[in-house]
Amino acid sequence: MANSEQFLPLEFEPLDDAAKIERARAFYQLMQRRRSVREFSDAPVPREVIEQALRTAGSAPSGANMQPWHFCVVASASVKREIRQAAEAEEREFYERRASEEWLDALAPLGTDAHKPFLETAPYLIVIFLKKFSEGGAGEQRKNYYTSESVGIATGMLLAALHNAGLATLTHTPSPMKFLNEILGRPVNERPYMVVVAGLPAEGAQVPAISKKPLDEIAEFI
Numbered sequence: 001m002a003n004s005e006q007f008l009p010l011e012f013e014p015l016d017d018a019a020k021i022e023r024a025r026a027f028y029q030l031m032q033r034r035r036s037v038r039e040f041s042d043a044p045v046p047r048e049v050i051e052q053a054l055r056t057a058g059s060a061p062s063g064a065n066m067q068p069w070h071f072c073v074v075a076s077a078s079v080k081r082e083i084r085q086a087a088e089a090e091e092r093e094f095y096e097r098r099a100s101e102e103w104l105d106a107l108a109p110l111g112t113d114a115h116k117p118f119l120e121t122a123p124y125l126i127v128i129f130l131k132k133f134s135e136g137g138a139g140e141q142r143k144n145y146y147t148s149e150s151v152g153i154a155t156g157m158l159l160a161a162l163h164n165a166g167l168a169t170l171t172h173t174p175s176p177m178k179f180l181n182e183i184l185g186r187p188v189n190e191r192p193y194m195v196v197v198a199g200l201p202a203e204g205a206q207v208p209a210i211s212k213k214p215l216d217e218i219a220e221f222i
């Protein structure tokens with residue numbers, strides 16, 4: 001195996017323990033400031049920021065390295081409007097009929113409702129599709145593995161990359177999301193997974209007063 005042409009030497013940056021701890025601390029300091037933002041400015045953001053962040057997302061590990069994702073970046077005002085209209089129709093249905101009282105109670109601290117102006121205001125909507133199958137050669141369908149885990153990891157890396165680049169983000173999941181296939185012309189083997197709204201916060205934007213659980217509540221060492 002070690003001599004196989006299929007393998008290359010690992011490029012690995014060794015760090016001493018103090019550096020490991022410092023990097024871990026600095027990354028936490030960066031990431032704990034990420035907040036889900038629902039009030040966006042229409043200020044433009046260079047497309048290159050989005051492209052680089054998508055490269056980071058695309059570097060995620062995936063089942064059998066199938067990379068079962070497709071990122072559709074929507075900057076077009078008319079397509080954003082179409083998405084907003086379709087998403088708000090689903091959200092009205094959700095808030096007025098589909099959601100249980102228990103679900104609405106859980107959402108109450110976030111102050112969300114069916115009104116989603118940020119879908120038009122923010123400069124970019126990154127619509128992430130999950131590919132249950134990929135196109136192989138000759139019109140064949142090739143099965144992908146661990147697709148939701150893989151796309152979840154890539155989405156997390158995308159959020160981290162966008163935050164690191166100074167952008168505000170929101171994960172948005174109108175449900176059902178099938179309308180995104182139609183609006184964006186994506187094939188049936190792709191399932192809309194999430195919309196990541198990206199841009200800059202509106203001046204004076206507010207966020208819910210919520211907190212994260214401390215380490216000892218979310219983890220244990222055995």
Ligand code: IYR
Nearest residue numbers: 091107112113172173174175
């Ligand atoms: N999709 C709806 C509802 C919603 C659901 C969850 I779970 C959230 O964390 C936030 C919102 C909406 O976007 O309003």
